[in-house]
Amino acid sequence: MKNVLTHTKKVILMAAVFAVTIGYANENSLNTNKNNLRATALTINNVKEGNLLSIKSENGIILYKESIEESGKYSKHFDLTELPDGNYYFELDKDVAIKVIPFTVKLNEVSFSKEEETTIFKPFLREKGDLVYITKLAIRSEPLKITVFRIDHSGSDLLHTETIKGVQNIGRVYKLKEGNYKIVCHSNNKEFTKYITI
Numbered sequence: 001m002k003n004v005l006t007h008t009k010k011v012i013l014m015a016a017v018f019a020v021t022i023g024y025a026n027e028n029s030l031n032t033n034k035n036n037l038r039a040t041a042l043t044i045n046n047v048k049e050g051n052l053l054s055i056k057s058e059n060g061i062i063l064y065k066e067s068i069e070e071s072g073k074y075s076k077h078f079d080l081t082e083l084p085d086g087n088y089y090f091e092l093d094k095d096v097a098i099k100v101i102p103f104t105v106k107l108n109e110v111s112f113s114k115e116e117e118t119t120i121f122k123p124f125l126r127e128k129g130d131l132v133y134i135t136k137l138a139i140r141s142e143p144l145k146i147t148v149f150r151i152d153h154s155g156s157d158l159l160h161t162e163t164i165k166g167v168q169n170i171g172r173v174y175k176l177k178e179g180n181y182k183i184v185c186h187s188n189n190k191e192f193t194k195y196i197t198i
Helices: 007-023
Strands: 028-032 039-047 052-057 062-067 072-079 086-093 097-106 109-112 118-121 124-128 131-137 144-152 155-164 169-175 180-187 190-197
Touching (some): 039 086, 124 190, 144 169
Antiparallel strands (some): 028 039, 039 072, 052 062, 052 086, 097 118, 124 131, 131 169, 144 155, 144 180
């Protein structure tokens, strides 16, 4: 497979990623309701209908899951004090990124650390003719493993696998023959899968 990515495409990718990054700045706040010390108010700006909000344990076990019903501003009160002592996080799964807001419960008290909040950018796949473009912003130069399978009536065959690391702006282009494919991307302990037909 041939890796083809021109300088112009890299500049366009960087501009798009910069615009997305600015859109995620200052988008959430957490407040403890003084009238009810057990309630924590989560407010997130710029959500879209269909975004997924979850509360997960540090082991990734989903404790709560909700699909956002209205675009705009999301606000809800949660009683997190009932959780056993430990580390947890809110996870907001958006179109191109996942926002992670960690918190700790200890002796029925909930604490948040703004410095530990992170944004994980998802790999973006786009098809044009027989070319498949894969891009990802890896702010901390985290690795991205890409695996391409060809799918037919008898199952799937591994065509290509590679791991890209040490770069912040990841870009790959794959030329594929006519057929059905499964592309799996692993990054930040998450798996992203897309099925395509050329």
